[in-house]
Amino acid sequence: MTATAPTTAGAAVVRRPRRVRVLWLLVVLVVLAGLTAASVAVGSRVVTWSDVLAGLGGSTDTLAEAAVAVRVPRTVLALSVGAALAVSGAVMQGVTRNPLADPGVLGVNSGASLAVVVAIAWFGMTSATGRTWVAIAGAAVAAVFVHTVGSLGRGGATPLKLALAGAATSAALASFITAVSLPRGDIAESVRSWQIGGVGGATFGRTAQVAPFLVVGFLVCAASARALNSLALGDELAAGLGERVAVVRAAGAAGAVVLAGAATAVAGPIGFVGLVVPHVCRLLVGVDHRWLLPFSALAGAGLLTAADVLGRVVARPDEIDVGIITALVGAPFFIAIVRRQKVRAL
Template identity: 75%
Template sequence: MTTLDPRTVPDAAVVRRPVPVRLLWFVVAIAVLLSLMAASVALGSRSVGWSDILAAFQGVDDTMEQAAVTKRIPRTLLAVTVGAALGLAGAVMQGVTRNPLADPGILGVNMGASLAVVTGMVMFGLSSPTSYLWVAILGAALAAVFVYAIGSLGRGGATPLKLALAGAATSAALASLISAFVLPRNDVAGNFRSWQIGGVGGATYDSIRQALPFLAVGLVVCLLSGRALNSLALGDDLAAGLGERVAVVRGVAGAGSVLLCGAATAVAGPIGFVGLVVPHVCRLLIGLDHRWLLPFSALLGASLLTAADVVGRVVARPAEIDVGIVTALIGAPFFIYIVRRQKVREL
């Protein structure tokens, strides 16, 4: 009778791609991201030249073009940061729940963060980005725990369909509560509605700096969970037989993804579907090994959100479409495609 080697079975159980192919895709992803960042700085309601861009990077903003570039730089950095956080969080959530439909928006995590923020605005007068961060992370965590608990009830445990339904029902209920808080308060309704759409137009270096510690901790926790998520992909029983503490792995990885979602939502609003679309694309390109999938999801998430922001600025000149609307237009058809193709089965 053969024995299972815990050092090799998780790797053998996933769809593999040759290492040179994976490295090539990483190089391509980095090149695409850098190109999109350059486009984000150069394109918008006002066209700018390379001389204006160079002058802005040197701290000069004497002309309207140079001032526009100065504003676009933190906006681009925020789009990259939030996109990477959401892409990585989505990949981790799908790995933890083994649910192809897992996404911070679909599972109610974003809406939980939104309710926490509006509650803080209305009841406690919160207005600083730092206070938004703490309450958004708390709200995201409570929503994630609640949805997973509801989806785990009954026979079969937390199946993909039950989690998706629990997330949709929870999101609807939380959205109703948000409306109940906001409608009587005209003093906060305008600010909250513009934040709730999801966008990076109001980015500042200060807001990015305040979110970075939370995002950095979530990033490290999620990336270190890659090998354990490979074990979970084999099933709970086999993962436990390989020495993994299944509940601990799920708790730690889930906490990392919630931290990413909460911090990203606090600074940019509840942007949906990035965490759903990106991991599926990444699996097609580099396979299912989470040690490669997680960092690649962060790269593609950053690229997707940056591209969505550029598209939103270009197609509606001189106005702009918030990035949350653009990602919804991309993600909603993809969500329907995943439901029909995969029949909501487990990963």
């Protein structure tokens, strides 16, 4: 049997039985394994499975084996960034009780992007670790600014007001990014390419430098999972259950900002992953964040990997960056959520 629980919107949400969740977990793992294999095998150059095995072993004697050796770190980066953005979006939605929350929609990615561009253009920063710290700081400032602006006026920080504030902030920050990079011909082209969002040119060295930040972000978000379930009942009930609401919100938001900032620093501002994935995962496993967050991580990794594979296939021998693919998928999804009648709360 399945049980139901009230949501803040007053509707009943089905609690998925454990066996259903486990079944979906197996399905997601199988799909993710297939997408990972496809990411290594598929590209502008056709490779055989013997080439894949040789490339995984470190051999670069042939062009096919060299191609595999390049695709492996690219796949690892796509998995990591997709998981980070999806978990960040799920936590942001839980912290704000806002179904429109997403690092891209709320301007967090844009804040991280501007901070990185300023650090490169004005301070000559090239270290991946330094850029990550700067991106996290920029993401945090943007998040606080958008929430402050969205909280003004009657009704406080409603989902639509936050989305509008985020969209306006993103547009303004994009203009600032152009103003900073345009006079610098030596970095303008690379900044424009990076702004699209992609995982091309990934190396294990770059991924390793950002990995500690991702691990910390995942751990903080995971530690907030149980408290996020209480927040979904409302601040008063959460406080009555013994939760320190302000501390929970601050900790969850910090974990989400770290994940979004680190992902943006290494792959550019990739949008809509944190919006689409948590909503789909709720349909599969329910609203319990102890299940939702790991499922979002797996599904986000799969979505970004699938987008990367698709981008390599549809425009051979050229490629379409994953940021464009996710925008094509996420923009209609965002419009559909906005058009829903009960958009004020999860």
